[in-house]
Amino acid sequence: MIPTAHRRGWLQGALASAGALMLGACDKITNNPTGIAVLQSAEGLTRRAQRLFIDRKALAREFPANAISADFKPNGSIDPSDPDYVALKAKGFADYRLVVDGLVDKPLSLSLADLRALPARTQITRHDCVEGWSCIGKWTGARLGPLLDKAGLKKTARYIVFHCADTLEQTLDGSGQYYESIDLIDAYHPQTILAYDMNDQALPVPHGAPLRLRVERQLGYKHAKYVTRVEAVDDLARLGRGKGGFWEDRGYEWYAGI
Amino acid sequence: MAKPEKVLVYRHAAVTRLTHWINVLALTLLLMSGLNIFGAHPALYWGQTSTFAHPWVSIGAVQRPNGEVEGVTQIGSAKFDTTGVLGWSGKPGSRQPVAFPSWATVPSERDLADSRRWHFFFAWLFVLNGLVYWLVGLGGGHIVKDLAPTRRDLAPRNLWHEIVTHAKLRFPKGEEARHYNVLQKGAYLAVVLILLPLMVLTGLTMSPGVDAGAPWLVVLFGGRQTARTIHFLTAFTLVGFVLLHVFMVVASGTWNNIRSMITGRYAIQPGADAGATTPKMGEAA
Numbered sequence: 304m305i306p307t308a309h310r311r312g313w314l315q316g317a318l319a320s321a322g323a324l325m326l327g328a329c330d331k332i333t334n335n336p337t338g339i340a341v342l343q344s345a346e347g348l349t350r351r352a353q354r355l356f357i358d359r360k361a362l363a364r365e366f367p368a369n370a371i372s373a374d375f376k377p378n379g380s381i382d383p384s385d386p387d388y389v390a391l392k393a394k395g396f397a398d399y400r401l402v403v404d405g406l407v408d409k410p411l412s413l414s415l416a417d418l419r420a421l422p423a424r425t426q427i428t429r430h431d432c433v434e435g436w437s438c439i440g441k442w443t444g445a446r447l448g449p450l451l452d453k454a455g456l457k458k459t460a461r462y463i464v465f466h467c468a469d470t471l472e473q474t475l476d477g478s479g480q481y482y483e484s485i486d487l488i489d490a491y492h493p494q495t496i497l498a499y500d501m502n503d504q505a506l507p508v509p510h511g512a513p514l515r516l517r518v519e520r521q522l523g524y525k526h527a528k529y530v531t532r533v534e535a536v537d538d539l540a541r542l543g544r545g546k547g548g549f550w551e552d553r554g555y556e557w558y559a560g561i
Numbered sequence: 562m563a564k565p566e567k568v569l570v571y572r573h574a575a576v577t578r579l580t581h582w583i584n585v586l587a588l589t590l591l592l593m594s595g596l597n598i599f600g601a602h603p604a605l606y607w608g609q610t611s612t613f614a615h616p617w618v619s620i621g622a623v624q625r626p627n628g629e630v631e632g633v634t635q636i637g638s639a640k641f642d643t644t645g646v647l648g649w650s651g652k653p654g655s656r657q658p659v660a661f662p663s664w665a666t667v668p669s670e671r672d673l674a675d676s677r678r679w680h681f682f683f684a685w686l687f688v689l690n691g692l693v694y695w696l697v698g699l700g701g702g703h704i705v706k707d708l709a710p711t712r713r714d715l716a717p718r719n720l721w722h723e724i725v726t727h728a729k730l731r732f733p734k735g736e737e738a739r740h741y742n743v744l745q746k747g748a749y750l751a752v753v754l755i756l757l758p759l760m761v762l763t764g765l766t767m768s769p770g771v772d773a774g775a776p777w778l779v780v781l782f783g784g785r786q787t788a789r790t791i792h793f794l795t796a797f798t799l800v801g802f803v804l805l806h807v808f809m810v811v812a813s814g815t816w817n818n819i820r821s822m823i824t825g826r827y828a829i830q831p832g833a834d835a836g837a838t839t840p841k842m843g844e845a846a
Contacts, residue, residue: 326669329590333668333675342678345685357774364776372610429609429785431769433673434602436611437785520773554674560770561681 350558359488363519366427371502372438375430377509380481383469383529391468396513401497405464405534408455415499415513421445421453424496432523433555442517444498448491451535456487460535463490464542465516468529471549483527484539484547484557485518494519497530522559524550570739572827574703580694581822587687588803590679591760592796593667596660597676603648603660605793609784617790622649622658630656688761694753707741708750714743732813735832748802756799763792 332338383389391399396415404410413421425443451463464484472479489495496517499506506512511528518525525548539545544552551557573581604616619635620643632648634641644650650662663669667679698704713719723744726732733742741749765771766778766788782788810818814828821827 322664326664326667329593329667329679330669333672333679339675339678342675342682345678345682348685349681353768353770353774357770361773363769363773364779366609370609374613376611376613429769431767431785432602433677435598435767435789436602436604436606436613437609439610520770522769550674554672554678556677561765561768 346556346558349556349561353558353560354488357520360493361520362494363426363428366429366439368427368441370439371427371441375438375440375502375510376432376436378432378434378523380469380471380528381509385468385470388468388529392508392512399513399531401514401530402532403450403454403534404532405536406457406460407451407535408457409453411450411454418445418497418499418514422449424494425500426494426496426517426519428494428517428519430523430526433550433559441500441502442496442498443500443503444496444514444517446493447495447497447516447533448493450497450533451490454535456535459537460487461537462486462535462539462547464534464536464539464547465527465530466532466534467527468531478543478552479549480543481527481529481549482543483516483525483549484536484542485516485521485525489518489521492518492520497533520560522561524548524555525559567831568829569826570829571825572821573825574697574701575825576693576697576701577703578822578825580690583686583690584694587683587690588799590667590683591687592800593665594676594679594683595796597666597668597671598673598680599793600660600666600671601673605790606786607784607790608786609779611786618793620648620660630658684761684764691757691761698753704750704753708746708753710743710746710750714746719743730812733832734830737832738829748806752799752802756795756802759795760792760799763788763795767792 332342399415401413401418402410403413422445423443424446425441427439427441430438430440447463462484463486465482467481467483469481470479471481485495494517497514498511498517499514501507501510506515511530514530515528516526516530536542539547539557543549546552547557548555603621604611604613604619606612606616616635617637621633621635622630623633624630630644630649631642632644632646632650634643634647645656646662647660649656649658651657651659657663657671659671666676668675695704720743723742727744732738762778763782765775766782767785772779772785779785779788782791817828
């Protein structure tokens with residue numbers, strides 16, 4: 304019989320080797336297109352389950368004014384250095400226009416004053432970052448649904464894309480420009496707004512001045528900042544690297560409800 | 562009289578065995594991908610929002626005036642040097658600022674996007690597996706028949722007896738070994754009915770989509786950040802359970818226990834009453 308001390312050493316060695324093998328296998332799966340595709344299949348389940356069990360018009364919780372975070376953390380771009388944006392910012396966004404186009408009957412070009420004249424909504428909501436932290440802020444903005452109706456969505460439109468003024472990653476092919484997309488269920492949700500005010504002040508630059516998306520039932524990276532163009536499309540494949548958003552192109556879920 | 566032989570009894574139903582091993586796989590990967598996810602923001606808070614300047618737990622790396630980097634884990638007002646394991650780990654010379662070391666996370670490199678893919682895939686497997694266990698366990702009577710403590714189990718004398726014999730690592734023989742004892746029942750029930758559902762519910766509470774559809778969840782836990790904290794604490798309570806569980810498996814007969822969770826058959830050592838026992842149906846002598 305093997306002495307106990309030897310047996311213990313052997314067992315520890317075996318466990319450590321098994322652990323290392325498992326870790327190696329996990330990394331191989333992560334880096335293998337089929338492996339990651341299998342793991343990604345869970346996203347479809349999550350999206351379908353949430354669409355099935357959660358009322359499509361269910362509102363995200365709204366909070367009283369005293370719940371507003373004093374230290375709302377800006378993330379991603381916080382002061383874009385793109386020349387066009389710098390020029391807009393220098394004039395206090397007086398020359399800013401929001402373009403609404405794509406699969407619409409009547410493309411629009413709106414100033415901030417035009418946007419402020421549209422049907423608006425104010426909401427105090429919790430912002431949930433994919434990293435795990437949360438902050439509460441008060442947002443006022445133009446409701447996206449009526450804005451899309453004003454432009455007249457064509458029947459073929461399936462997604463709404465938000466093009467942004469900030470480049471979050473320097474790339475040669477321009478795929479580092481921030482953008483995001485949502486489906487029509489979220490686009491027409493009553494709390495989905497293009498916010499121009501935060502905590503009763505004009506939206507500050509770190510939080511996306513002069514206009515950002517609020518899509519309250521999804522994680523923070525869906526809430527595109529520095530929005531300059533809203534485009535209605537039938538397919539996300541031709542945008543960026545084809546996954547429907549800056550972070551989606553880098554491996555994150557397109558449906559960010561969890 | 563011949564020496565009484567050990568008896569093989571059929572201890573675990575196929576569903577219990579299958580769901581047990583799927584759970585081992587799912588919980589292992591959920592834990593390891595969860596530790597990677599935690600690395601994206603290695604701090605915990607209470608309530609709805611993050612009070613960034615005052616987390617109640619945080620793991621990080623700080624540079625000392627002499628240029629040395631130290632891993633620091635803060636719990637409340639206490640700070641611990643955890644260099645090499647938490648906050649600052651890896652081979653000396655190529656250490657990285659990461660909450661949990663690469664040998665404990667899936668993937669091994671910090672990667673929020675990929676670790677979330679792992680986490681949600683195995684979360685689905687874990688939930689579906691748990692539902693099968695619950696449905697079959699409740700429908701087939703396993704939970705009530707085998708896990709619910711009887712009045713006799715809960716008698717103070719019996720409780721004390723079990724605690725003492727467990728502490729001495731003396732395990733039941735004969736008739737007594739045919740059933741779970743009260744400490745086993747309590748531990749398994751706590752895991753199956755409290756800890757594992759708590760993991761799912763606190764996990765769901767972190768979802769902004771679920772919170773819109775089921776606002777009572779956030780109310781129940783008192784905020785998304787509290788839910789995240791409970792998710793983390795419950796995960797480590799489960800790690801504690803697994804360590805104890807594996808220790809007891811080894812102490813009470815590694816191969817016998819593992820075999821019973823694979824083939825279902827568990828060998829019982831003869832007790833004082835062994836001579837009087839005739840094997841029951843479905844048992845091999």
